[in-house]
Amino acid sequence: MAVDVGLLFYSEMDAPEPWREALGRELPEIEFRVWPDVGGVEDIRYALVWKPPPGLLGGLPRLKAIFSLGAGVDGILLDPALPAHVPLTRMVDAGLAGQMSEYALYATLHFHRCMDRYSQQQRREHWGPLPAVPAEERVVGVMGLGVLGGDFACKAAALGFRVAGWSRSHRQLDGVTVFEGDSGFEPFLRQTQILLNFLPLTPQTAGILNARTFALLPRGACIVNIARGGHLVEADLLSALDSGQLNGAMLDVFATEPLPAGHPFWNHPGIVVTPHIAAQAIAELMIEQVVENIRRIERGEAPLGLVDVRRGY
Numbered sequence: 001m002a003v004d005v006g007l008l009f010y011s012e013m014d015a016p017e018p019w020r021e022a023l024g025r026e027l028p029e030i031e032f033r034v035w036p037d038v039g040g041v042e043d044i045r046y047a048l049v050w051k052p053p054p055g056l057l058g059g060l061p062r063l064k065a066i067f068s069l070g071a072g073v074d075g076i077l078l079d080p081a082l083p084a085h086v087p088l089t090r091m092v093d094a095g096l097a098g099q100m101s102e103y104a105l106y107a108t109l110h111f112h113r114c115m116d117r118y119s120q121q122q123r124r125e126h127w128g129p130l131p132a133v134p135a136e137e138r139v140v141g142v143m144g145l146g147v148l149g150g151d152f153a154c155k156a157a158a159l160g161f162r163v164a165g166w167s168r169s170h171r172q173l174d175g176v177t178v179f180e181g182d183s184g185f186e187p188f189l190r191q192t193q194i195l196l197n198f199l200p201l202t203p204q205t206a207g208i209l210n211a212r213t214f215a216l217l218p219r220g221a222c223i224v225n226i227a228r229g230g231h232l233v234e235a236d237l238l239s240a241l242d243s244g245q246l247n248g249a250m251l252d253v254f255a256t257e258p259l260p261a262g263h264p265f266w267n268h269p270g271i272v273v274t275p276h277i278a279a280q281a282i283a284e285l286m287i288e289q290v291v292e293n294i295r296r297i298e299r300g301e302a303p304l305g306l307v308d309v310r311r312g313y
């Protein structure tokens with residue numbers, strides 16, 4: 001491959017060095033540039049980005065592809081000046097699925113085994129066993145059955161949970177009862193005791209974790225949001241916890257990140273907060289997908305993980 005091109009890296013979440021090292025090993029002919037040291041913009045053919053500032057990508061006249069540093073692309077699609085003719089790709093698993101499933105299994109077990117309530121009891125020095133519920137009687141509901149939600153749903157089913165899943169179109173997954181589309185949402189929710197969100201953030205899914213959704217869950221259900229903060233109506237969660245409609249929540253993602261000081265979630269007894277770490281970008285595991293896509297594009301082939309921009313994921 002004859003490539004003498006630049007790749008622009010932008011992320012406030014990820015350190016550039018592991019990426020510089022990994023890319024340099026695989027494609028030494030590509031110059032790795034880290035924003036704001038862009039250099040000549042006409043040299044930049046590829047951009048590897050997480051939440052780039054609006055206008056950055058539109059200012060690169062010879063850009064051939066935009067690679068998201070994560071599975072989600074909502075932070076890129078927000079840019080009104082995003083160049084429409086440039087293909088946008090996302091990470092497909094690339095080390096994320098295993099981490100997401102670990103987090104989701106931990107959260108499921110946390111609520112299934114009442115660890116939230118036992119830690120509250122411990123603080124009061126209270127010894128109070130709660131009734132055991134077998135996994136086969138616990139319904140775990142998975143919103144979004146793509147690469148990440150699908151992996152978790154199968155692993156939860158293998159552990160013996162009753163697993164229900166919801167996606168836009170039909171999916172066949174071993175041990176998972178699948179509900180589809182708008183008409184499948186209510187029956188999916190009515191039985192779900194632990195609800196986990198793996199949806200991409202799109203105009204259709206924004207605010208989907210709201211009062212109506214919570215009201216359709218059985219009383220005392222728990223929620224786990226590991227997709228995006230924009231899925232959750234924060235005031236509705238606080239009301240549902242206060243009324244007892246929901247029993248607990250584990251949240252990894254927030255409308256504003258980092259979660260601001262003084263936010264009511266920090267000290268709420270029913271909420272566990274983690275700092276967007278359900279699945280982290282590991283350059284060593286992701287670089288192969290970036291390299292493969294550069295090679296494909298240089299050969300005139302379609303890249304992997306191409307995003308349907310109109311659909312939003």
Ligand code: NDP
Binds near residue numbers: 144147181252253278
């Ligand atoms: P995929 O594109 O593989 O899967 C998306 C799933 O959501 C599909 O099953 C899709 O259905 C479904 N879906 C999309 N829109 C709708 C809708 N309107 N109604 C019902 N179902 C819908 O994505 P991934 O699994 O790779 O990633 C999911 C999300 O996880 C990312 O977008 C990101 O936001 C989040 N994430 C969070 C991380 C963290 O650390 N907290 C780390 C990595 C990702 P269909 O298949 O029918 O189209």
Ligand code: OXD
Binds near residue numbers: 070072073096
């Ligand atoms: C992602 C994320 O989308 O880390 O990959 O949230």
